[in-house]
Amino acid sequence: MSRIFKCKYAKKLNAYIDSELSKKEFTKIQEHLKDCLYCQKEIREINKINAFLSGYQNEDVPENLNEKILSSVGKHSINERKAIFLRRVSRLSIAASILFSLFSGIILSNITFSNNSTLSAENTEIEFAQDSLYDYLLVEE
């Protein structure tokens, strides 16, 4: 009985069957297969596995599953729209509060400025009155 030795080309056989080799390599293996008993046996084994796997028949997806997915996605859309709306509202409210604080700052500073000028005028008047009184008292003396 002749003994079959492991062949160095054996690792290329799967790619050979899957048509993943270059044309040159493919022809080389094709030629090699004519004489190599080991590779012939390996090819038969790979073909058996492939034939076994080919027996698989795809099952249909239960129709209610598609509907479930579509309704979840619909809910997601509604939630997302809500989230977008809330995000916009919060951004708007931040912008509004910044604007409000800016305007109120400006208004407050204007009020303070005008108050200060009124006060300083009043102070001048008081000082003037004090000076006049002082002058009058001095004259009286």
Place this chain on the structure above:
Amino acid sequence: MDRNKFEVVLRTENKKIFNYLLKILRNREDAEDLLQEVFISFYKKMDNVNEKTYIPYLFRTAYHKSLNLIKSRKKKEKFSQHYEDLENIAKYEDKIETDDKSELIRKCMRKLPEKQAFILEMQFYQKMSYKEIAELLLTTPSAIDSKLVRAKKKLKKIILQEMKENPVHNSRGEIYE
């Protein structure tokens, strides 16, 4: 987000993803739950995914989600006091379902390491090239080639084991005609 476009993708690609999940997960309920998760997650990211890569994207999501589920299940089983009961239930489920040839293939595929099963699915069932799978998994075509060789060798062992445990498959010519 374009809901109509999503519906088209869902109706055309759901079968492929569902059957991939059926091949690697232990039961239908898990496959159905994960299918929903995969498509909902896809819907959220759809705008950022190139239209040409919708299918690889869906498969990659399915792969990662199933991997997480399998890992968490293994962890739970490790600490579960009812581990033996669960195993017995699984064995019983296997026994009643193996009449179907497709179920037999699923049973064998489930015993492969997850990555090998994924590569085999992509190459054999989805007809993707080694280069495409390599791009998907960020590796080289030669690495995919050697992983496929290993996957088929392992699958052969699994099938032989199955034949030993359930000689009925062999006598009916379901394995190795």
